[in-house]
Amino acid sequence: MRKFWSTAVLGLALAGLMGDAPLAQPVGPPNEVICNKINNGSSGATVGISVAPVAGQQISICGFNATAGAAAGTFQLLSGTGATCATGTQTITPVMPLPINGNITDHPSAAWFSLPPLNNLCVSITGTGPVAYNIYYAQF
Numbered sequence: 613m614r615k616f617w618s619t620a621v622l623g624l625a626l627a628g629l630m631g632d633a634p635l636a637q638p639v640g641p642p643n644e645v646i647c648n649k650i651n652n653g654s655s656g657a658t659v660g661i662s663v664a665p666v667a668g669q670q671i672s673i674c675g676f677n678a679t680a681g682a683a684a685g686t687f688q689l690l691s692g693t694g695a696t697c698a699t700g701t702q703t704i705t706p707v708m709p710l711p712i713n714g715n716i717t718d719h720p721s722a723a724w725f726s727l728p729p730l731n732n733l734c735v736s737i738t739g740t741g742p743v744a745y746n747i748y749y750a751q752f
Contacts, residue, residue, distance in 0.1 A: 645723035647674035647750040651733075656741030657685070659696040663733040663749060671733050672726040673704065674748040675719030680710035685739025687716060689747070691727045697734035702727075707736075710743060719748055 651662050663671055678687040689704040690697045704725055708716050727733060737743045 645672045645674075645726070645750050646721070647672065647723060647748045649749050649751060650746055651749065652744070652746045653735070654742045654744040655735070655737050656743075657738050659690070659734055659736040661695060661697070661732045662689075662735045662745075662747055663751065665727075665730045665732060666751060667730070669751050670726055670729055671731070672723035672750045673733070674721070674723050674750070675717070676705075676745060676747045677715070677717045677719065678708070678710060678743055678745040679715045680712060680739070681742045681744070682712060683740040684712050684714070685710050685737055685741055685743045687743055687745065688736040690734040690736055691731045692734065693731060697732050700728075700731070702731070704733075707738075710739070723750060 653662065665671065673689070676687075676689065686707045686709050687705075688707045690701055691704055692701040693699045704727075705718075710716060733747070733749070735745060735747070
């Protein structure tokens, strides 16, 4: 009986030294995506391609800056295919209102959204404009 108890205690001690079960794997990419490109433009009311896809590469967005001119408008980022992202449309940002001479900026240091492969990054602007914008992104 002593041999049983000593084996059991030794087994429990070794189990304690080995630690708990392995931790779950982290969610998300193993490395941060740092953006090294800027696309800028200025437009009145339109929905159009801001960044076109390249085969074998993915577009990742780090941020944007949009400024209204002499008239109020809205700004929105979309993903999809076709000249106006009308097919397979995915909303990236909500529609953001811009008052006259208003500004919206969202520019963290790393990418926060990656488009599906072969999708365009489109900008949707409403109002009489113009709305000037910068989009910070990576494409690789």
